[in-house]
Amino acid sequence: MAQHGNAFRKVRAWIFDTGFVKQAPISGQNRAWSPARWPPRASSHRPQRLLPQLPVRTVGRSPKGVSASLPGPRPTRDSRRRHLSSDSRRAPGRFPGTAPAPAAFARRIGHNEAVSPIDEATLDTDTPRTLDGRAYPEHLRPYLEYDKTLLAILVREGEATFDELARGPLDARVLAALPRWLASAQWRGLIERSDAGTQRRYALTQRGRRRLRTPSG
Amino acid sequence: MPSGEDLFVDGSGQPQLTLCAVLYVDLLGVSALAEGQAAQQSLVRLERALRSMYRDFLADDSPWPAAMFSDTLVVAAPLVPSAGKGAAETATGGLTIQAAWLQLNLVLSGFFLRGGLALGQFHIREGLLFGEALVEAYRLESRLAVHPRVVFGSAAAEAQREALKFYSEPRNSPQNALLLVDQDGTVFIDYLELLFDEPDDPRPGLEEHRDAVAAQLTTHRNDSRIWDKYRWVADYHNAVCERRLPSEQYLRVDTSGTDRRFDALVP
Numbered sequence: 380m381a382q383h384g385n386a387f388r389k390v391r392a393w394i395f396d397t398g399f400v401k402q403a404p405i406s407g408q409n410r411a412w413s414p415a416r417w418p419p420r421a422s423s424h425r426p427q428r429l430l431p432q433l434p435v436r437t438v439g440r441s442p443k444g445v446s447a448s449l450p451g452p453r454p455t456r457d458s459r460r461r462h463l464s465s466d467s468r469r470a471p472g473r474f475p476g477t478a479p480a481p482a483a484f485a486r487r488i489g490h491n492e493a494v495s496p497i498d499e500a501t502l503d504t505d506t507p508r509t510l511d512g513r514a515y516p517e518h519l520r521p522y523l524e525y526d527k528t529l530l531a532i533l534v535r536e537g538e539a540t541f542d543e544l545a546r547g548p549l550d551a552r553v554l555a556a557l558p559r560w561l562a563s564a565q566w567r568g569l570i571e572r573s574d575a576g577t578q579r580r581y582a583l584t585q586r587g588r589r590r591l592r593t594p595s596g
Numbered sequence: 597m598p599s600g601e602d603l604f605v606d607g608s609g610q611p612q613l614t615l616c617a618v619l620y621v622d623l624l625g626v627s628a629l630a631e632g633q634a635a636q637q638s639l640v641r642l643e644r645a646l647r648s649m650y651r652d653f654l655a656d657d658s659p660w661p662a663a664m665f666s667d668t669l670v671v672a673a674p675l676v677p678s679a680g681k682g683a684a685e686t687a688t689g690g691l692t693i694q695a696a697w698l699q700l701n702l703v704l705s706g707f708f709l710r711g712g713l714a715l716g717q718f719h720i721r722e723g724l725l726f727g728e729a730l731v732e733a734y735r736l737e738s739r740l741a742v743h744p745r746v747v748f749g750s751a752a753a754e755a756q757r758e759a760l761k762f763y764s765e766p767r768n769s770p771q772n773a774l775l776l777v778d779q780d781g782t783v784f785i786d787y788l789e790l791l792f793d794e795p796d797d798p799r800p801g802l803e804e805h806r807d808a809v810a811a812q813l814t815t816h817r818n819d820s821r822i823w824d825k826y827r828w829v830a831d832y833h834n835a836v837c838e839r840r841l842p843s844e845q846y847l848r849v850d851t852s853g854t855d856r857r858f859d860a861l862v863p
Binding site: 496507509511517518519520522540542545546549550551552554555556558559562565566572578579 | 651652655657658659673674675676678679682683686687689690693694697763765768769770772773792793794795796797
């Protein structure tokens with residue numbers, strides 16, 4: 380019986396290692412393991428373009444020398460142990476020694492999935508927290524003043540990439556604030572982010588719509 | 597907001613200088629990659645690293661005009677009158693965040709960079725780059741930065757320091773959360789801080805950064821000039837970990853990789 384168990388584990392490991400499991404439907408608990416990666420990575424679906432032909436370089440310099448490539452560093456016992464469990468730690472919402480994110484927290488934008496690491500009970504407080512106890516960064520607080528302007532753009536756009544948002548009729552101050560407003564709005568559950576496609580996308584949440592309707596929003 | 601290039605021509609269509617924050621970055625090791633046997637693969641990797649980030653810095657309609665040649669990328673943030681008194685701070689601050697994202701994403705793709713961020717007159721249009729801010733940013737990159745860091749010129753740093761005055765708690769200001777002062781007094785961009793901006797777990801990003809630095813330290817062990825640069829990155833990485841996640845020792849670059857080795861003349 381134990382041999383059958385080992386065989387089963389080997390087959391299961393092969394399925395996961397080869398990525399074969401990606402073709403199977405994701406359901407229930409697996410959503411907490413969805414491949415929402417950070418930072419976004421290159422995809423073979425992205426159209427390949429050569430670097431732009433920009434002819435001017437005002438200063439010239441000689442090529443730099445680099446020594447031959449050598450094998451990477453030998454991992455320590457500690458790092459090996461941690462890399463073994465890296466899958467569980469990469470999935471946002473799962474942290475060592477804690478329960479997985481609630482299934483209800485698995486969210487969907489189009490065909491992409493993302494899991495928020497925010498503790499939902501703290502979302503409407505002054506200091507939202509993540510499930511592992513990290514608190515909303517104080518330096519993001521000044522960006523609340525851009526809620527109305529930027530949430531309104533997301534209402535209009537549905538979902539958008541950073542560049543699509545930046546191409547809107549934003550004045551310089553709002554444009555400069557945009558990256559950190561996006562971070563602030565994620566902490567407060569006003570928008571949701573998906574990294575599963577070739578480009579990071581943002582979409583409004585129900586909480587974001589409610590925020591837009593409040594007088595201070 | 598007018599499109600980026602509109603600001604660089606006057607009413608009669610003549611090119612003109614405009615006050616800008618200008619970022620000049622040099623990707624380290626790219627020249628060697630271009631001459632290496634795996635140049636084609638390196639080109640693909642570089643192209644992906646530059647274009648497959650959370651935004652496309654080289655898009656034609658980018659609000660931040662940019663140009664790239666060889667291993668050099670120049671990005672500008674024009675000061676626009678509608679930003680009022682805070683125009684310099686707005687342009688510098690906005691470009692700082694862009695530079696931090698750029699640096700973080702490139703480093704995590706294995707491309708370290710060194711750069712300068714300056715404030716002054718600049719022109720960029722149809723591939724033509726010109727202006728004092730470009731010259732200053734280049735000098736910052738080539739003479740002051742030394743290590744893989746993006747350093748601020750005096751006017752750019754002053755604009756950020758001025759902005760601190762508007763905050764009741766400057767310690768919690770956005771500027772303070774993205775800039776550090778090195779022991780030589782140079783203000784540089786603390787790009788790892790971005791890992792703590794969003795609610796995502798910062799540890800995977802720090803692990804990737806740790807491994808990227810460790811790989812460079814190993815690769816350049818026999819070239820002290822280059823090794824010292826990555827030793828600086830390791831020190832920076834470990835300082836961030838010490839400040840933000842002091843109990844998580846595994847996130848730090850292993851000191852066996854950062855310590856110098858001294859061998860006897862006769863082994």
